[in-house]
Amino acid sequence: MGMYRSILVDDEELARNRLKKLLFQVDSVDLIAEADNPFTCIELIGELNPDLLFLDIQMPGLNGFELIQQIPSNILPLIIFVTAYDQYALRAFESLAIDYLLKPVKLSQLQNSVSKLESLENRFLKHRENLPTSQRQSNPLTGYIKRFVLKMGKKWIIIEEPEVDLFFTEDKYCYLRSKGIDSIVNFTLQELEEKLDPSTFIRVHRSTIIAYKSIKSFRSLGSARFEIELIDGYKVISSRYYSHVLKKYLVG
Amino acid sequence: MQNILGYLKQMRYAIMVILLVIIASTTLAFYNLKQFEEFSTFNLQREGILLSHILSASIVSREDLENTSGLQARIDRFTTSSESNIKFIELNIMLLEGDGSIIVASNEPGNIEETSEEEHENLLSSLKYGKPVVFIGVEEDNDEDDENDAHPISDKSASFGGFQKEKRFLSVTTPLIFDGKGLGSINTKLSLDPVDEKTGLIRLSLQIATIIEIVMVLAGFAILVKLFMDEKVNLLTEESMRYLAELKALQAQINPHFLFNTLNSLASLISASPERAENLTIEVSELFRKILGASRKGWWTLGEELELIRNYLNIESVRLGKNLKFSISSSQPLDTIFIPCLVIEPLVENAILHGINTSVLGGKIVIDIKGDTDLVVIVEDILTIDENYPLSEASKGENIGIKNVCKRLNLVYGNAAELNLTTHQEGAIAVITIKNIRSFKYGNV
Numbered sequence: 075m076g077m078y079r080s081i082l083v084d085d086e087e088l089a090r091n092r093l094k095k096l097l098f099q100v101d102s103v104d105l106i107a108e109a110d111n112p113f114t115c116i117e118l119i120g121e122l123n124p125d126l127l128f129l130d131i132q133m134p135g136l137n138g139f140e141l142i143q144q145i146p147s148n149i150l151p152l153i154i155f156v157t158a159y160d161q162y163a164l165r166a167f168e169s170l171a172i173d174y175l176l177k178p179v180k181l182s183q184l185q186n187s188v189s190k191l192e193s194l195e196n197r198f199l200k201h202r203e204n205l206p207t208s209q210r211q212s213n214p215l216t217g218y219i220k221r222f223v224l225k226m227g228k229k230w231i232i233i234e235e236p237e238v239d240l241f242f243t244e245d246k247y248c249y250l251r252s253k254g255i256d257s258i259v260n261f262t263l264q265e266l267e268e269k270l271d272p273s274t275f276i277r278v279h280r281s282t283i284i285a286y287k288s289i290k291s292f293r294s295l296g297s298a299r300f301e302i303e304l305i306d307g308y309k310v311i312s313s314r315y316y317s318h319v320l321k322k323y324l325v326g
Numbered sequence: 327m328q329n330i331l332g333y334l335k336q337m338r339y340a341i342m343v344i345l346l347v348i349i350a351s352t353t354l355a356f357y358n359l360k361q362f363e364e365f366s367t368f369n370l371q372r373e374g375i376l377l378s379h380i381l382s383a384s385i386v387s388r389e390d391l392e393n394t395s396g397l398q399a400r401i402d403r404f405t406t407s408s409e410s411n412i413k414f415i416e417l418n419i420m421l422l423e424g425d426g427s428i429i430v431a432s433n434e435p436g437n438i439e440e441t442s443e444e445e446h447e448n449l450l451s452s453l454k455y456g457k458p459v460v461f462i463g464v465e466e467d468n469d470e471d472d473e474n475d476a477h478p479i480s481d482k483s484a485s486f487g488g489f490q491k492e493k494r495f496l497s498v499t500t501p502l503i504f505d506g507k508g509l510g511s512i513n514t515k516l517s518l519d520p521v522d523e524k525t526g527l528i529r530l531s532l533q534i535a536t537i538i539e540i541v542m543v544l545a546g547f548a549i550l551v552k553l554f555m556d557e558k559v560n561l562l563t564e565e566s567m568r569y570l571a572e573l574k575a576l577q578a579q580i581n582p583h584f585l586f587n588t589l590n591s592l593a594s595l596i597s598a599s600p601e602r603a604e605n606l607t608i609e610v611s612e613l614f615r616k617i618l619g620a621s622r623k624g625w626w627t628l629g630e631e632l633e634l635i636r637n638y639l640n641i642e643s644v645r646l647g648k649n650l651k652f653s654i655s656s657s658q659p660l661d662t663i664f665i666p667c668l669v670i671e672p673l674v675e676n677a678i679l680h681g682i683n684t685s686v687l688g689g690k691i692v693i694d695i696k697g698d699t700d701l702v703v704i705v706e707d708i709l710t711i712d713e714n715y716p717l718s719e720a721s722k723g724e725n726i727g728i729k730n731v732c733k734r735l736n737l738v739y740g741n742a743a744e745l746n747l748t749t750h751q752e753g754a755i756a757v758i759t760i761k762n763i764r765s766f767k768y769g770n771v
Contacts (some may be wrong), residue, residue, distance in 0.1 A: 085649075086587070086590075086647075087647050088594040088644070088645065088647075089590055089591070089594065091594050091598060092590065092593055092594035095594075095597075111686045111715065113686070113715055132583070134683055134684055134685050134686045134688075134717070134718055135684075135716055135717065135718055136718070137718070158582075158587045159582045159583050177586055177589075178586070178589055178590040178592075178593035178594075221719070229713065229714045230714060230715050230716060231716060232716045232719075
């Protein structure tokens, strides 16, 4: 049995110290990093691609559920929630967490969670390393994404869904445009298509998803293709493949 | 006659207690039943999602899907696994082919190449959203239509008297997606009806509840008779009522997050710094003792309220470390001004929950008591903002604490008191103003 390369995130130092102390006593957990805020945690997951995340729920800036939504599914680790009170238990399991621990955590409970993970793996996931990353964990059932957490230089910003005009890919990167500014997001367009509310956004092209509210005009180019102009002047030609949804929208 | 009426009057609390016991134990019995159902549904739902999710993960490649016998073996291993306490109704793997779909492996080989409309629909919608589709449904037990004659006796009992049982089930359809292309799905259907031994458990708990009910009613009568003879009825009810009121006040006042986070800090400090753990324990006991006292008194001095707030903030400082700074100052006399208990503390708690806790670097709470003939209480949170990190989304409509303070101020002082809360980008400021504070006599809250 391999070790679980793990990360923990909690904004309280004493809570981190206690969990660290307990985790050192669990053989199959290798704690490779810790974060004292959710933003650092997002960054660490991107850099280290850990197997397991011990996640606090109430944190400044972003809560645990909001944090999970920001992680692309191909690097989303397995999740064990660690929190002070049980009001979020159901929501936690809906997000496909392995377990939900209550503070102060007992060592035996922590060991149980990890051995539960091990036995699941023994029975079903014998070759974790060989699995294509997309199969490691399917999308958590946390509902449509409403906010985007982005890093611009050293600064983290949060863009709310209504402020987004469009998403597009260029040179292998996926960009979000809001108020005329483009910033890189870590998701692929396909993943965004799953995460975005279909009543607010529409995919019009292999490389473009636009918000309905930012559409200014349409011009038919024949053979089920349209030129769409957005409020900020951006023009995109829709592909035939996506035209049926657009037509439905145009008809009302 | 006069005497009997008098006795009845004295007995009224005891009668109330007996009625309460009856109501409570009946509720308990029904609650047990309901909770058990919720618990089993919840657990099964969780395990069902997890299992189908794991089964889909155990299919490593597209090629695996073509190896029908391998998939069948995998499914057999799942359904016969003794570790799982899940009762599978159905478990199968469906592949989408052209315009229709077929099952390639199933726990009931008879099902192969025969898909229901419902399964087909779930398959399509799970592929559309790329996520598992979960739902709980009810189906009629149609054992009598079953062509399988292997169990004629059970068939008879199921259709006896034309009575049809309903079976609840949970269905989970997990899409199989390779290289962005949906190939099919894994479907699990689990029975949500409790297994026999557990039904037995419910019956047992109902019986126990009934027995407890009878015993308690009898005990209630016995106590009533005894007290009636000892003429202690009034004494007991007053004391126990007060005790209950205190407990209720403590419960209402202690936020569970606060309680468990504090206990967690304590657990962390006990080995790391026994001295700090000891100090924290003392702070917590003082806080709880003051809250209990508050419920008894109703009113106390401004100084007592500020001491309780200092207690609370000392405890939160242990948890939040350098993220919480605070100052408390007053130009009003602390011992001669009386206020309703716990009327300022909720503002401080609010400043932590909706202020300090939203910033990665925390902030400072400033409490200042001012005024001349009026009493002016200012509770301000000034956030320390790291320009690299955004604040939490402002949580709206959760200021229950503030609303309660408003209500209480209005009840006690009417129009003479007001509470203003102003939030801005770097914090919030709450101000209570009570006009001509010394004209109010304390005593009735």
